[in-house]
Amino acid sequence: MPTENTSPRPSAQAPIRIAIVGHTNVGKTSLMRTLLRDSRFGEVSNHPGTTRHVEAASILCRDQAVIELHDTPGLEDSIGLRSALESLPAGRDDTGQTRLRQFIAHADEFAELDQELKVVRQLLASDLLFYVIDVREPLVGKYRDELYVLSLAGKAVIPVLNFIHQFPNHSMQWREYLGQLNFHAQVQYDTVVFRLEDEKRLFQKIQSLLGEQYDRVQQLIDERHAQALQIRRASAAAVAELIINVGSYRKTLSAATATLPEIEKNEVIALQDLTRQAEQVCTRQIIKLHRFAPDDVREAFLPVQDGSWKLDLFDVNTLRTFGVEASSGAAKGAAVGAVLDGLTGFISLGAAAATGALAGALFSTGARYGRDLQAAVTGKRTLCVDEPTLRLLWLRQLQLLTDLGSRGHAMQVQMQMTSVDASDLPKAWNSWLRQMRANANWSELAPDNRKRAADPGRSALASAIAEHLFASV
Ligand SMILES: Nc1nc2c(ncn2[C@@H]2O[C@H](COP(=O)(O)OP(=O)(O)OP(=O)(O)O)[C@@H](O)[C@H]2O)c(=O)[nH]1
Numbered sequence: 167m168p169t170e171n172t173s174p175r176p177s178a179q180a181p182i183r184i185a186i187v188g189h190t191n192v193g194k195t196s197l198m199r200t201l202l203r204d205s206r207f208g209e210v211s212n213h214p215g216t217t218r219h220v221e222a223a224s225i226l227c228r229d230q231a232v233i234e235l236h237d238t239p240g241l242e243d244s245i246g247l248r249s250a251l252e253s254l255p256a257g258r259d260d261t262g263q264t265r266l267r268q269f270i271a272h273a274d275e276f277a278e279l280d281q282e283l284k285v286v287r288q289l290l291a292s293d294l295l296f297y298v299i300d301v302r303e304p305l306v307g308k309y310r311d312e313l314y315v316l317s318l319a320g321k322a323v324i325p326v327l328n329f330i331h332q333f334p335n336h337s338m339q340w341r342e343y344l345g346q347l348n349f350h351a352q353v354q355y356d357t358v359v360f361r362l363e364d365e366k367r368l369f370q371k372i373q374s375l376l377g378e379q380y381d382r383v384q385q386l387i388d389e390r391h392a393q394a395l396q397i398r399r400a401s402a403a404a405v406a407e408l409i410i411n412v413g414s415y416r417k418t419l420s421a422a423t424a425t426l427p428e429i430e431k432n433e434v435i436a437l438q439d440l441t442r443q444a445e446q447v448c449t450r451q452i453i454k455l456h457r458f459a460p461d462d463v464r465e466a467f468l469p470v471q472d473g474s475w476k477l478d479l480f481d482v483n484t485l486r487t488f489g490v491e492a493s494s495g496a497a498k499g500a501a502v503g504a505v506l507d508g509l510t511g512f513i514s515l516g517a518a519a520a521t522g523a524l525a526g527a528l529f530s531t532g533a534r535y536g537r538d539l540q541a542a543v544t545g546k547r548t549l550c551v552d553e554p555t556l557r558l559l560w561l562r563q564l565q566l567l568t569d570l571g572s573r574g575h576a577m578q579v580q581m582q583m584t585s586v587d588a589s590d591l592p593k594a595w596n597s598w599l600r601q602m603r604a605n606a607n608w609s610e611l612a613p614d615n616r617k618r619a620a621d622p623g624r625s626a627l628a629s630a631i632a633e634h635l636f637a638s639v
């Protein structure tokens with residue numbers, strides 16, 4: 167029997183209308199957020215009955231709405247809905263859709279099914295349905311009744327198996343039953359852990375069910391792929407800039423101002439601030455590139471507040487969290503981050519290191535680098551950011567990229583601090599460091615370098631660093 171369709175098939179121009187339906191609290195609004203790349207869409211909570219009205223939003227491709235998604239309230243009483251549908255007088259040739267329309271016409275007799283009524287209306291007004299399933303739940307009667315209602319609508323259905331990484335997992339039982347109902351186009355799609363491949367599979371199911379929409383959906387798949395690459399590339403380039411700007415920065419101090427307490431109070435603090443700011447600019451840029459707002463990030467998951475890391479860059483404990491050892495010259499427990507020397511700089515000047523530890527460190531530098539003597543002769547010293555701090559900058563940005571790359575816009579949990587390893591430093595790290603240390607004019611943090619001419623060596627290093635990051639996240 168042909169299925170009667172209340173809505174015309176989508177034309178080439180009209181967006182494909184998709185209703186996201188399912189039991190309450192299964193992740194329908196979360197799926198909307200992830201597909202829309204919009205962590206502000208609707209309301210997500212662990213309480214059932216969060217979404218109370220149908221709410222729509224479009225997925226754009228080439229600035230055109232290709233898909234119109236409709237979030238719907240959860241089906242709370244599918245058993246009651248099925249009973250109501252079966253209680254309606256039915257003619258011999260009535261289709262499922264006729265029955266659903268009858269239900270709408272008699273809605274005033276079923277006041278307690280007001281949420282279900284909104285869903286039924288949306289079923290009829292859609293081209294395709296995403297049926298979201300919480301696979302931690304066994305397939306009990308209420309879900310069978312939901313599927314019965316969906317089958318009356320006579321629309322293409324894609325069952326979306328959610329919570330697939332959690333236990334218990336009843337996906338086998340679900341899959342088998344869905345197959346018996348002819349709902350074969352199932353996908354596994356974790357709505358909070360984002361994987362572009364999974365999203366692509368979901369879009370491909372739309373292609374196979376709505377063949378006439380194949381090309382438009384393919385454009386969307388291609389555009390999303392290109393965007394993901396672009397975000398990764400731009401983020402990697404931003405980190406490369408950060409590392410070069412901080413790594414090659416050096417401040418020349420005249421001997422007159424270079425008394426140790428003065429350096430500690432003023433120059434070191436200024437250098438730490440400059441570095442913190444540079445990290446903040448980079449972090450914010452990366453969060454924005456991934457289409458999160460600084461606020462979402464703070465609320466949701468990262469140890470980041472308004473685009474800055476909550477753990478201070480120059481706190482020894484932050485280094486430890488990332489498994490980085492503080493410079494040997496730094497006094498135990500001191501703030502860290504600056505290096506003072508004639509040219510290369512491998513000792514740390516901690517905030518509390520201005521006394522014995524620093525004197526010892528200066529001595530060892532003098533022994534290792536004749537340059538320090540040169541500094542003493544010329545009356546000049548230079549200050550730069552120490553290597554552990556640079557390593558920390560690198561590891562934190564690597565962690566940020568790794569985490570944001572797999573974070574759905576519905577994720578609400580804190581970022582894990584274990585996703586990167588301090589031994590993850592690139593093989594070329596020391597070579598990069600040497601180049602940066604030898605080229606103070608590469609740093610855009612120095613006021614006189616802000617309009618620096620493009621330097622081929624700097625560009626080559628920036629590309630090498632960005633390429634390495636691009637390949638590792
Ligand atoms: N771990 C995990 N949590 C999820 C997933 N999907 C949704 N959640 C969580 O499940 C809860 C319900 O998610 P919602 O998106 O509000 O569910 P809903 O189906 O829209 O709920 P109603 O609007 O009440 O029907 C929230 O706490 C989500 O963070 C998932 O794939 N994995």
Ligand SMILES: [Mg+2]
Nearest residue numbers: 194195216217
């Ligand atoms: Mg919801």
